[in-house]
Amino acid sequence: MAELTGRASGCSRGKGGSMHMYKKGFFGGNGIVGAQVPVGAGLALSSKYKGDGGVCIALYGDGAANQGQIFEAYNIAKLWHLPCIFVCENNGYGMGTSVDRASASVDYYTRGDYVPGIWVDGMDIVNVKEAMKFAINYCSSGNGPLVMDAATYRYSGHSMSDPGTSYRTREEIQEVRQTRDPIMLFKEKIVSSGLVTAEELKKIDGEVRKEVDEATKTAKMDKEIPLEELATDVYYNPIQKDIRGVSPDHKFTHQRLSTPFNAH
Numbered sequence: 528m529a530e531l532t533g534r535a536s537g538c539s540r541g542k543g544g545s546m547h548m549y550k551k552g553f554f555g556g557n558g559i560v561g562a563q564v565p566v567g568a569g570l571a572l573s574s575k576y577k578g579d580g581g582v583c584i585a586l587y588g589d590g591a592a593n594q595g596q597i598f599e600a601y602n603i604a605k606l607w608h609l610p611c612i613f614v615c616e617n618n619g620y621g622m623g624t625s626v627d628r629a630s631a632s633v634d635y636y637t638r639g640d641y642v643p644g645i646w647v648d649g650m651d652i653v654n655v656k657e658a659m660k661f662a663i664n665y666c667s668s669g670n671g672p673l674v675m676d677a678a679t680y681r682y683s684g685h686s687m688s689d690p691g692t693s694y695r696t697r698e699e700i701q702e703v704r705q706t707r708d709p710i711m712l713f714k715e716k717i718v719s720s721g722l723v724t725a726e727e728l729k730k731i732d733g734e735v736r737k738e739v740d741e742a743t744k745t746a747k748m749d750k751e752i753p754l755e756e757l758a759t760d761v762y763y764n765p766i767q768k769d770i771r772g773v774s775p776d777h778k779f780t781h782q783r784l785s786t787p788f789n790a791h
Contacts (some may be wrong), residue, residue, distance in 0.1 A: 528742040534749035540759075540784075541752055551788045561587050561594035564613065568600040571611035571672070582610040582666045584659075590621020592635055601672070605642050608671035612662045613639065615676050616649065622685045623694040636676035649679030652713045680707065759784040 530537030530548055538548050539555075548555045554570060557563040567585025574581030587597065592615055604611045615635040619626055626633045636644030647658040655677065662673050680703045684691030691700075717723050758770045758779030770779045 528739075529746040529749055532746045532749075533751055534746050535752050536746075536749045540756070542757070561591035561597050563587065564591075564594075564597045565600040565603075567613070568604045568609055568611055568672075571604065571609035572607065575607070575609055580667060582612060582663050584612045584614060586614045586616055588621060589615060589617040589619065589626050589630070589633075589635065590624070592617075592621075592638065593630060598638075601639050601642050601674070604672040605639075608669065610666040611672045612659075612666055613642070613672060613674045615674070616679055617676055618679050618681045620681070620685070620694065623689065625694070634676070636674055639672070639674035642672050642674050644674035644676060647675055647677045649677035650707045650709045650712065652709055653716070755779065756782075756784070758782060760787070763787060763790060 529535075530539055530541060530543060531545055533541040533544065535541055537543070538550055543549065543555065546556045546558050554563075554566065557566065564585045564587050567583045570585075571581075571583040574583065585600070587594075591597065597613075600611075601613065603609070604613075615638075617626065617633075617635055621629055632638065634646075636646045638644070645658060645662070648654045658675065658677075662675055665673055682691075682700055682704060714728060718725060718728070759782045761770060761781060765781050768781045770781050771777070772779055
């Protein structure tokens, strides 16, 4: 929450926002559509090189599925048998364009060609869990990469500037909420199976809301970083210490604030 609101206690000290959250084992997103996918192939190469048994999960949306770099990543991952799961989060709309208007083939699990793929009901929690378990076992057994097409949906717009209702009807959104919502379906499944009671779930909901409220309060009370800190930790070991600001004459001096967890 602190990172989303640009605060100093954020995992990227407020400089990354929603696109660039980093933590050990989690390498965030990317400001370029689909660019995280070849990065994911590189992370899979790192795991194979080090022999640590790791499997990289590279996620992208249906809107990015036609980017050329994704197919380049498929190719090198298959060529080198990299342990990478390419997950297409297919919510049916790339920003405001439906998949049928953007893709000649909407069977994204087949788009890997020589990379095998599976289709998953992304609105079924158990289905996703079992599919991911299978995929990790497949990739970690030396079989190379796998493509996963997770059919899902988003209720809101793509971004703050997207109302989410100009390219689809409110009735469509409401129908999905009422018939396919993953939390609702999972709740019904575990209650009907006697795994939990409605009262226990209500208690969990209350605890989660409290945790979110406390995180929001903490984030709002935290300070933003000073302007000079924009030039910290841009590079690990920079040769040139000057970093350009908004103009050639406006420069910052690079500073080291912390040591990256993946430093060599």
